Amino acid sequence: MPYGTPGGVAALARTYTDNGLFTSNTCPTLSQVETWLEQISAVIDLALENEGFITPVPPNLTEVFRIVSVVAEAKVADLVHYANSAGRFYSKQALESGAQPVDIIRRELSSFVTLNAIGFENLGLPRRSGRSWASLEVLPYGQDRV
Numbered sequence: 784m785p786y787g788t789p790g791g792v793a794a795l796a797r798t799y800t801d802n803g804l805f806t807s808n809t810c811p812t813l814s815q816v817e818t819w820l821e822q823i824s825a826v827i828d829l830a831l832e833n834e835g836f837i838t839p840v841p842p843n844l845t846e847v848f849r850i851v852s853v854v855a856e857a858k859v860a861d862l863v864h865y866a867n868s869a870g871r872f873y874s875k876q877a878l879e880s881g882a883q884p885v886d887i888i889r890r891e892l893s894s895f896v897t898l899n900a901i902g903f904e905n906l907g908l909p910r911r912s913g914r915s916w917a918s919l920e921v922l923p924y925g926q927d928r929v
Contacts (some may be wrong), residue, residue, distance in 0.1 A: 787856035
């Protein structure tokens with residue numbers, strides 16, 4: 784189940800909808816928006832997993848689910864604008880940088896999760912208790928653990 788809804792995306796990118804709805808005749812189509820929500824949700828889950836959280840976020844963790852849903856909708860709205868040759872990814876600076884929107888979004892989501900990890904934990908999002916790569920101690924080259 785993806786975070787966010789096409790309706791939430793439409794609220795942020797109404798210009799490209801048909802009376803507030805994505806359809807098979809809009810650019811992008813409803814199917815494309817749904818696919819993007821699934822893809823962005825997977826990137827959010829990856830960022831959460833990198834911080835040791837168990838994913839996906841269950842809908843019964845209402846606050847966390849709302850937070851990640853609104854973030855997913857905002858990122859997909861950015862892609863909707865881009866698909867219509869508009870928005871922050873279509874600015875002169877963005878186009879000249881050569882950075883791909885998906886790479887920018889991935890970095891932003893990673894930073895978002897890292898900055899809010901304590902809050903997510905305090906809101907009840909469970910973290911793994913076992914060892915993970917994120918919990919390994921990295922020693923300087925040539926130094927052994929004492």
